[in-house]
Amino acid sequence: MNLELTWRLLRGGGRRGLLGTWLTLGAVAVSTALLLFAVAANFAFDARADRGAWRNPVPAVSGAVAIEVSRYDYVRDQTINVVDLAALKPDVPAPPGMPRFPRPGEAWLSPALAELVRQLPGDQLAKRYPDVRGILGDEALVHPDELVAVVGHAPDALETTAPRSDDEILPKPPTKVSSLAGTPSEDAEAYRALALVASVLMVVPLLVFGGAAARLTVARRDQRLAALRLVGATPGQVVRMTVAEAMIVALAGALTGAAAFALAVPLLARIEMQGGTWFAGDLFPSPLSLAGVLVAVPLLVGLSAVAGLRRVVVSPLGVAKRETPPALRFVRVLALLVVLAVFPLLARDTSVAIVAVALALAFLCVNLVGPWVVGLIGRITAGTARGPAGLLAGRRLVDDPRSAWRTVSGVALTGFVAGFLGLLSPDGFTGDAAAPPQLSVTAAAGRVEQVTEQARERLAAAKVPATVKSSKQTVVAALGSSADAATVDRARTALAGLVPGRTPTTEADDQRFGIDILADIRVGTIVVLSVSFLVAIASAGITAASSILDRRQTYGLLRLAGTPLEVLDRARRAETLIPLTVMGGGAILVGAFCATPFMAGQISTVGMITLVGCVVAGFAGVIGAGAMSRPLLRSVTTDPAPRPD
Known part of the structure; x- marks a missing residue:
């Protein structure tokens, strides 16, 4: 029933x-x-x-079946993930995306890398992988466009036995493994x-x-x-x-x-x-x-x-x-103050889950305190009004602060996101873009002179003009200011394998990981802010129209009493923009406060531009959403004798 x-x-x-x-x-x-x-x-x-x-790879405790080592190679300012493998026993299980374990000298390429090998001249990329036997399946790739090469070696080859540095830029050390299952990398966990x-x-x-x-x-x-x-x-x-x-x-x-x-x-x-x-x-x-x-x-x-x-x-x-419902209580403000007081302590925890919970609590408290602040704004607005539009707006905010907050809450909460991400948006790496490109590779102690001479011979054979010199254990090949990307890749290919297991890199290559992280953070910031603005604009538009429907009888009676439509529209805009200005600014400050424990230095230019852009877009979105509901306001006030539901 x-x-x-x-x-x-x-x-x-x-x-x-x-x-x-x-x-x-x-x-x-x-x-x-x-x-x-x-x-x-x-x-x-x-x-x-x-x-x-x-x-x-995860080191084997016992029963090692293969040696695995991962390293980075580069082409056209893109990173190639190279996995060197050597079987220690017969019939080793196939790596992901491959029908069998690679034999010494064989290479298996991802679809994107295989396409790049076909597009570029052989002396720029293909000669690095002379014996390509197949294409890697999707299960071996992080994403469809990834450049990956799996290369087979003998167990005693220098590529799988030479010691490496264990950091984000240089190759990982050779590891004996009992399976190729592995574990998520540190950068994957960071993402x-x-x-x-x-x-x-x-x-x-x-x-x-x-x-x-x-x-x-x-x-x-x-x-x-x-x-x-x-x-x-x-x-x-x-x-x-x-x-x-x-x-x-x-x-x-x-x-x-x-x-x-x-x-x-x-x-x-x-x-x-x-x-x-x-x-x-x-x-x-x-x-x-x-x-x-x-x-x-x-x-x-x-x-x-x-x-x-x-x-x-x-x-x-x-x-x-x-x-009029009873006024909201000040305890809402106390809840926000308590969360902000303990937030720096919670942010010190290394657990991402704790930080996420702390952010969620701050978020929810901003939403909790919003209606109380809107009611306070309404009393101030009504008390200081100098015209009918201001008085109507103030009385409306006092009578129903929750409804007024629903109209601006989306943009206000987006202000929290913008304030938090704005301070954390990093600037890019700075480098000498005008400096001539040069490739560097680290040689083992006692082989620096030999590697330097071999580098000169290889570059000369490839007809790549370069000045080769050594400094301590580093061999440097300066390619000259006229060298373009194709020349750099020809030099990389000529020097490939010069020091087994080590890739010749430019300064940009050495910064590639950091550059990619910063680019991804910017993309993530744009995505989060885009979602937040979609919510904010949808919220503002939908709640503005809903508010008019809720109050259509009141609007009709005011029109019947002689109130001009323009006055009603100005009052409606004022009851949106006044709390939006106060709560939007307050939410930005709260978000910025929550970001301060994670700041690593001075405020970045990118972050400030992001923050200002968010403020402008937020106000423009709310104003636009309110303007779209004006025809509805005109419609509900057209009937001179509005009837209750």
């Missing part, structure tokens, strides 16, 4: 009532699609880490940690937005439920009807959002990270996670809807009479 009545009321709400329902469905769909993206990002980085783990923090920065605003979706057109629903209470409906019936209505709409929105996310996966897979795009399959969350999101979103919306029913259940007459 309750479900049937709920369905009748949902369908019988009239054209504008159905518009409110569609707004809620749209809000839930946007939240679900972006929430799935945030969840899928973590699964995608996990999949990459697992597929690349075999290149990060996982960054993905977790980015997810928190995206998920918390999404959850807030999803919860707010349940409160869209809340005044219309509360009036209807209060009327049912006054004619004899029990509190239990009111709660069940509210949950049923909210969850029906939320489930439809969640399914729509999931479908939209699935359609968007091919586009999302083009986002470059860690040097390339994504396998589309990596971006789909597991079936269990997908089911969890599709269940959690309607439950969140249902709980949020029930949380707002206290006044309807306890005091339906007060709702029907539109009495």
Whole structure:
């Protein structure tokens, strides 16, 4: 009976009532699609880490079957991941993506590297891998565009026995392994940690937005439920009807959002990270996670809807009479102050999970304190108003600070994200771009002169003009200021194998890892801020339209009393922009405060530009979203005799 009545009321709400329902469905769909993206990002980085783990060998305790060593090579300013393998026993299991274990001298290339070998002249790349026997499968690659070479060697070859330096730039030392399973590398774990923090920065605003979706057109629903209470409906019936209505709409929105996310996966897979795009399959969350999101979103919306029913259940007459609810309590501000006081202590913990929880708490406290600050702003605005628009805006903020906060909360919380990421956005590496390129390789003690002479001979044979000299254990080949990328790659190919297991590198090559990390951080920042702004703009637009529907009777009566439409529109803009300015600025400061424990130096220019751009885009988005709802305001005030629901 309750479900049937709920369905009748949902369908019988009239054209504008159905518009409110569609707004809620749209809000839930946007939240679900972006929430799935945030969840899928973590699964995608996990999949990459697992597929690349075999290149990060684990030393064998006993029963070693092979020697494995990973190193970097370079071509056209791109990194090639080279894995040198040597079998210690017959019938060693094949590495991932290969039909068998490579024999000495054989090479297996990734599809992207094989294509590059075909495109470039042989003396620039192909001569480094003279005996190519096959193409690596996807299970051996971190991403589709990755450049990977697997090269076989004899167990006593220098490539698999010469000692190496164990750091991020130089090759890893040779390792005897009992299997090629490996473990995720340190950089893979770093990306996982960054993905977790980015997810928190995206998920918390999404959850807030999803919860707010349940409160869209809340005044219309509360009036209807209060009327049912006054004619004899029990509190239990009111709660069940509210949950049923909210969850029906939320489930439809969640399914729509999931479908939209699935359609968007091919586009999302083009986002470059860690040097390339994504396998589309990596971006789909597991079936269990997908089911969890599709269940959690309607439950969140249902709980949020029930949380707002206290006044309807306890005091339906007060709702029907539109009495002003009691003021919010200062304890909300105390909660934020407590979290900010302990945040630097929590940030000292090396656990990424603890840092993520601390960020989530700060986020939620900003959302908690928002309505209290909006109410305070309303009292100040009403007390200092010098015109009808200011007075209307101030009284509206005082009467319903929660509704006003829902309109600006998306952009305010985005301000938190911008303040946090703005201070952490790093500047790029600085180097002497005008300096002539030169290749350096470290030789073993006692072989520096011999390696230097061999380098001169190889470069001369390849017809690469260069000045070769040595400094301590480093052999340097200066290629001259006229050397282009092709010349550098010809020199790299000529010097390949000069010192077994070591790759000749330029200064840019030595900085490549750091450059790639900074580029990925910038991409991640753009993605997180883009998601946050999508939520913010959608939230501002949807809640602005919903607010007009909630107050259409009030707007109609004000027009009937002679209030110009322009005054109503100015008041509506003021009740958005005034709290947005205060809370947006406050959220940016809170985000910046939370970023200070992680700062490694002075504030970067890139970070400040990012922060200013976010502020401008946020204000422009909210103003634009408000302008789009102006025709709706004109529509609801056209009827000179507005009728209550």
